Amino acid sequence: MNNKSKNTKKSPAFIIMKRELQAYFTSPTAYIVTGLFVLICGIIFFATFFLQNSADLRAFFALLPMLLSFFVPALTMRLFSEESKSGSMETLMTLPVNEVHVVTGKYLASFLSTLIMISPSIFYVITTAIFGNPDVGPIIGGYIGTIFLCAGFTAVGVFASSVTKNQIIAFFTGFIICIALTMIDTFLIFLPSNIVEFVSYISADMHFRSITQGIIDSRDLVYFITVFALFFTATIKVQQNAKK
Numbered sequence: 001m002n003n004k005s006k007n008t009k010k011s012p013a014f015i016i017m018k019r020e021l022q023a024y025f026t027s028p029t030a031y032i033v034t035g036l037f038v039l040i041c042g043i044i045f046f047a048t049f050f051l052q053n054s055a056d057l058r059a060f061f062a063l064l065p066m067l068l069s070f071f072v073p074a075l076t077m078r079l080f081s082e083e084s085k086s087g088s089m090e091t092l093m094t095l096p097v098n099e100v101h102v103v104t105g106k107y108l109a110s111f112l113s114t115l116i117m118i119s120p121s122i123f124y125v126i127t128t129a130i131f132g133n134p135d136v137g138p139i140i141g142g143y144i145g146t147i148f149l150c151a152g153f154t155a156v157g158v159f160a161s162s163v164t165k166n167q168i169i170a171f172f173t174g175f176i177i178c179i180a181l182t183m184i185d186t187f188l189i190f191l192p193s194n195i196v197e198f199v200s201y202i203s204a205d206m207h208f209r210s211i212t213q214g215i216i217d218s219r220d221l222v223y224f225i226t227v228f229a230l231f232f233t234a235t236i237k238v239q240q241n242a243k244k
Helices: 002-010 011-026 028-051 058-076 081-086 087-091 099-131 135-164 167-190 191-203 204-214 218-243
Strands: none
Touching: 011 028, 011 099, 028 058, 028 099, 058 099, 058 135, 058 167, 058 191, 058 204, 081 167, 099 135, 099 218, 135 167, 135 204, 135 218, 167 191, 167 204
16 A cells, blocks of 8 residues: 555656646636636526526536636646746656656646536535425536536647647637537537537537436447547647657
């Protein structure tokens, strides 16, 4: 057990993750982004709670993919862009680490930051449990879907940050990809019938809604794992090409 713990501490990816988390939470960005996210989610939840007299999380989960499409890229935009611009990325790569270590460490730090950002929403669950009689299945499914959605969108955001030295461009690149994956199914009626099934499958919102119904389908989980793997691998390739 002790040897295992020592090996984990010596892992370059773990060290980079710890470094990124420390840097992130000593900057105002984390608190501004998290504060705005909590504020907007609170408005959505309590508007439903008071105006519609409904103690449930349906409105919150329905808008969550769109909110995360904006806020996750805002969290990840500085990861590679800032270091590439300052030149510290070159210094980092001279250490005994490789591209996989760097991308893994930065990804894990961002993913954890995203989970921390959404954690205050547990308060909404407590509120609905006190004042209503919510169905537990959709709530559990909603949070499982949220974790997978955050995993996929974080990979997109990390990739977007790796392709440019400009944080604003990184943000908009990540936002455009995430919002496209979220809203693509709204344009299905305009598409030829022979590609509708394929396009609907690449909709993050469709898979997320499926999980929030409390039904865990392996196809939905495979979708989010595929999005993560695709953009995570693409980020490693970008870093390997940049090193040449």
